[in-house]
Amino acid sequence: MNQKIVLACTVCASRNYTTSKNRSQQPERLETRKYCKTCNRHTAHRETK
Template sequence: MAVKKVSLACTICGTRNYMIAKKADRTVRLEVKKFCKICGKHTLHKESM
């Protein structure tokens, strides 16, 4: 069985920079501060479908 993946989208510019494995026990969307290559700084990234 393949692992389902979701992407993390930057809240400022909207680009999807990171891919993560989806866990079944996670009920709320993940929010992490990551570096955005487009913005050039650390911004909040939210889990998107």
């Protein structure tokens, strides 16, 4: 039962990426380092509500 989630940059708060995850197996929020085209560098991206 995968659900779509949105990843937002922690620096500029722009929503850059979408992905899916199984919420029953991973209840905590996902955080990864990805490239932000607004900041023009790699930053931490966190799952939004």
